[in-house]
Amino acid sequence: MNYYESKDLGKFADVGKFRKELMDSFFSYYGAATGTDGALSKREKSLIGLAIAHFQQCPYCIDAYTQQCLETGANPDQMTEAIHVAAALAAGMTLVHGVQMQNIMEKHGAL
């Protein structure tokens, strides 16, 4: 058995085998937040989802949101830009902590 199997995504709803009402609430919220056109189009939401899927490195989400991007008409340029946004933010989040590094250095008289 592998920890990640692509077919396991289809068993997602089985998590609701116990305390079903909690999973039902989640799916209802999830569908409303990601699966409909609103102030953001479904395609824009799919691109945000794709970026987060990569940031969190969730294989299920990368699979689902790559397909959802294609099924909402996104193109490879848009999808690639979305994951660059995620990558740039991840790099920025690392680098901005350099301020803390410098604060500590300063505190200890090293800067």
Next chain:
Amino acid sequence: MNTELLTVPVFRFENALDRHALQLKPLSVETLQVNITKLCNQACRHCHVDASPKRTEQMDKRTVERCLEILAQHSSITTLDLTGGAPELNPYFDDFVREARALGKRVMVRHNLTVTFDGNPQTGESKAYLPEFFAQQRVEVISSLPYYQEFFTDKQRGLGVFRKSIDGIRLLNEYGYGKPETGLVLNLVYNPVGPFLPAAQASLEADYKQELWERFGLLFNNLYTITNMPIHRFKEALERSGGYEEYMEKLVNAFNPAAAEGVMCRSLVSVGYDGRLYDCDFNQMLDMQITTGINGSQRHRTIFDFDFDEILNRTIAFASHCYGCTAGAGSSCGGATA
């Protein structure tokens, strides 16, 4: 015993119809869709006809004339929809179009945009006259352009096809196609590059119009989104990649009763190059010929024994590929159905 066979799920279309208490009976015969050749200058990755430059099947003159007779006899059949292959590569194509137009029929040609430049791959005959001919005959041109960018289009239809298609649309625009004031209709067809459902037709049409106009100065009328049908070349590709079951499950899960109500087989009859009759072009490629009559007197139908009332009262033949027409917003030769 081959246990592997036992584990393959059966995607029975009738299960979905039963579940939703749907009975899909023919409503009319408005369109005669005639597949007049399997010869094509292209060999696309998703072609359900398996058309290519090597195919030799051609509708003969006698069968073309019989189709024209049927069109003349039945005023309720308002549309002739010519497909292939590249239908322009049938030797009787021009006459077929002229005579159907003379009968007052709306004529649609499923034109691949590149045959104008490539010509006949077997004889070398030029097809450069086609845009002018289409405009003179006022045929409705319907052309596949899988995406408004080069990458997805060439991936699916072959290297260089996108650029050539852009040139083809430009030529059609020059003859007035796609311009509202001329009434000459050019519709484009989108289909997904892989085992995905098509994007929403209206939003994708807006993208196509914006991109093709801004980048190339091109015009067209409508975009039709079509689902990739899991038969022949596309099915083989899915099986090679191990994705057939997953794609079928996607189609089955996306079954939409409203899309099912609008399936094209309810208002269309498909004619093969040899005159055999089918419920649609997909059934044609699977040899699921129209059968009429009851126990003991059942007969496969051809254009030569075309009986309008029997055709209208036939039972449409369904199989697992029909889930392709009923998934999501639906799919037909005229795009989404729901």
